Amino acid sequence: MPHARPARLTALAASLIAASAMLTTTPPAAAVTGPAAADTTYAYTAQLIVGDHDRGCSGVLVDREWLLTAASCFAANPAASLDVPAGKPQKKTTATIGRSDLTSNAGAVRDIVELVPRTDRDMVLARLNRPVTNVTPITLATTAPTTGEELKLAGFGRTKTEWAPLNLHTGAFSVDASTATSATLTGKDGVAACQGDTGGPLVRVTGGTPQLAALSSQSYQGGCFGTDATETRTGGIVTRVDGLGDWVAARTSATRLTDFNCDGAEDVAAGDPKASVAQLSEAGLVKVVYGAGKGSVTLHQDLSYVPGEAEADDEFGSALAVVDHDEDGCTDLVVGTPLEDVGTTVDAGWVTVLYGSPDGLGLGKAALNLEQGTGTGAILERPSQADDRMGAALAAGRTATGEPYLLIGAPGKNLKGFVDAGLAYYLRGSVSVSIHQDSPGVVGVIGADDEFGASVAGSPNHIAIGSPGETVGTSADAGAVTILKHEVNADGIPAPVATVDQDSDGISDAGEPGDRFGESLSMVAYRPAGATAASDSILAVGTPGETLWVGTNSFPQAGQVSTLRVTATGTVSEQATIHQGVEGVNGASAAGDGFGTQVAAANTAPNATGTASTMLLAVGVPGKEVGTATDAGVVQTFSLLGAPGDSDHWIEAGNERGLPGTPGASQLVGKYMNATGTHLWIGMPHGPAERGAVHGLPWANAMGGTGATVITYQPGLNGLPLTGKAFGMVIR
Structure with a gap:
């Protein structure tokens, strides 16, 4: 009919x-x-x-x-x-x-x-x-x-x-x-x-x-x-x-662009959690720059469409993540405010999802605020407690089937009487669960100061949760990382794959006090040769407290990075150990370098077979002395595939890679980074610009080339308001 x-x-x-x-x-x-x-x-x-x-x-x-x-x-x-x-x-x-x-x-x-x-x-x-x-x-x-x-x-x-x-x-x-x-x-x-x-x-x-x-x-x-x-x-x-x-x-x-206003142009969000709002010290703000010359917006909690209100020491924007959470084509911004007081509960923290729209962030659909003791699922089940610091770490993305997910760290959560044991919340569709070291299948036991959830990362295939305060054997703060799949198992949580530390089989070195293995994490999907899809993941793990030895000389907190391959079947193997004592790697290890304080991985062709030119890694070395400038900091880039010395490149302020400025004491270059499919973003909140700056180096520059245009966003330039204090402490 x-x-x-x-x-x-x-x-x-x-x-x-x-x-x-x-x-x-x-x-x-x-x-x-x-x-x-x-x-x-x-x-x-x-x-x-x-x-x-x-x-x-x-x-x-x-x-x-x-x-x-x-x-x-x-x-x-x-x-x-x-x-x-x-x-x-x-x-x-x-x-x-x-x-x-x-x-x-x-x-x-x-x-x-x-x-x-x-x-x-x-x-x-x-x-x-x-x-x-x-x-x-x-x-x-x-x-x-x-x-x-x-x-x-x-x-x-x-x-x-x-x-x-x-x-x-x-x-x-x-x-x-x-x-x-x-x-x-x-x-x-x-x-x-x-x-x-x-x-x-x-x-x-x-x-x-x-x-x-x-x-x-x-x-x-x-x-x-x-x-x-x-x-x-x-x-x-x-x-x-x-x-x-x-x-x-x-x-x-192509990798997905961050596009808050759905116009096809790449946008950038940068946090300034130390900024004052309405003369309230360290209330925090986030500046968003829209691509294609469409201006900028400053987000803070005194705006009508941002939940809460600006308060001293909230540090709104301490952590950021991006994902099209409501699947409408506009990227949404996930903002962590880990020092938010919830009622009279000090530093409980919360997380806000500000939805993108053709009119800009927050100007369409009402924001989603995730506060413990409210909402649904695991977040409802666990009330806010003092010093939880929910939202101190964030990861967001899409699974291999395209479903959006959020991973939220609350490293200060007390569990079973253990202070700062920590946990992470995993949200995906109707799934809302908490993950901690008493979760079925998660190796380890709850302990004080583990800080489980202090770092988090994810790919379409896996998620990773760092507990840098984990005691390994008798070594306090040796650190560990838990890896899980997105698929929820019979126990109702993402299926655990492995918990890895430096005493694990196949992992270089050994767990030692103060190593803080897992202090920083970054993960990308990986398609091995011969595979039909990017079913694996490569995880970069920063260990900035690692002591390195050269002969009989030791260098405390010189730092190192481990790269791990996680297969679709759950096998975890070490790809490389990277530090400045590895053959072919630039520089020499020095005490306090903090190599691996921040790691940022990118797969610039996520659907293609991974190659040395598409699987990329940036490592922050913020304590590096450059000339006579103490803690000036540098960034080193590598391929995630092959020997580290085959692809090492050095970025310091003013060198040929294109990062503007000159090295200065306490600039801490490399402490604040983000990697996208197009750029390596480096934050310089501690100068030389008075209120900080963010610089986007095309990967062609970051991986050894010269001449490609570097993007700079700085308060007071090109229409960006001259406000804030330390712009660029977080970048997405």
Whole structure:
């Protein structure tokens, strides 16, 4: 039985006007008049619903997380222009993929949260809010459609008899001719593209393998339901996709940008927890700089949309993390305020999620405030206590299936009478659990001053929780790290993989008092050679208290870093031990260097096989003396793969890597860092700029190159307000 569509859709059914050599651009064309596709042959085809059924289009899955479709589906007036703004669609758009029968439960339903338009043809890449794991994407053709070639179109538009069919339909077309970016073709046996087929795939089968040759763009719509009976032409124009493989691959494999206002430009948030707000010392603030020259905003707790109120010594912004928590295409900012007083409970701490929106952070959806003793799950079950310092460490991201998660450290939590035993909260969907050293499967026992949760990290495959105060054997503050999977086990927590310390088998050195193994952590996904996905993780572990020996001379707190590979099956193995006494590594170990005080890892091509040039690590050495400048600090960069000495590069203020300034006493370069897929961000809150600064070094510079443009954000420059005290202590 035909299903009626809202009357407003009839305006989209206007036929295209013929000219001798071309068709005019009009609102999207519609569904194939050919037969229903009863099997999964065209499972990669997607149905798109724009707005409240304002438009219906088709599309095609070209990556687990990306569709190709027509720009005209999203253009405000496609008859006048195919221009589509990059970023979040202006109207909510839903895609149904892998469901030839729309009444079934096959495939997946996803929201489209980002558009990446082409400017040279009727095409956009459309990112889904989560990957599609049960449908195989189609590959792109590498050669143009040829005259006389037969292509099959699949789409969800109208048919000869239905306005809104519930089945995918297909039809054969013969290619008439090709231009640089398009081709003309004619439907065979009366088949035509109809309204709703725009963006649908035209498929070539070569050697039994389907390839995407083009996308449906324009049609005469002869024989389609609602078309004037005098219109019998079945020809149309399609958009070629051959030659776009590199463009699609570059976009689909790129690391996710921090984009708080959903415009496709990279944004940066930097914390200044020591800043005064309304003359309240160390109340704390966060400055957000929007990319593409769209200005900045200063966030603090005296704003109406930020929970709480500014108070002395809160240190709002002591920890930051970013993730699209509500999956709407805009990055959300997670802010830790570990010294927040909750009622009369001093330094209990809390965590705030400020949601991104096209208008900016916090100006759309109301903030989510996570306070112990409120809400749901484990956070509700555990009331705030003095000195919990909830939010002292934060990690956020998405699992391999695309589900957002938060990992929150509360290293000051007292458990079973042990002061500062510590725990971490793990939140993902309906999962809200606490993890500590009495959790089933977690190796170790609760003890005073363990500070479990003082550091946290995560990848799409695993999470890691540091307890740098852990006693190993009889060695106090030797430190340990617990590694878990995202999958919740029968005990109701993320499944433990291993707890690692320097006395563990296969780990270099030995646990010694004051080592603080796990003081800093950073983790990225890793795809080994031969694997089909990035199913492993590489974890960098900083041990800044490590004493190093050169001959008979010891250097307390010289520091070192260990890199660990965690496989999908749960095997943990050491990749490398890195310090300034390793062959080929620049510098010489010295007491108080603190090598590994901060670590920042990046995978610049997360979907590709990991290589020495894409798996990168920055190590902070904030206590390093440079010339006569004590504690000037440096950053050293390495590949996460191979021998450390093969890829070591040295960054100090003013050298050829491009970090501005000159080395100065107590600048502590390397103590405040963040790594993204595009830049190594280095905070210099202690000078030489009076109120601090943040510098973004392109990885090309950070890994030994010169000349690439370094980004600098500094209070008082380029529109950033001249406020704050130590800008750049936290960067995301």
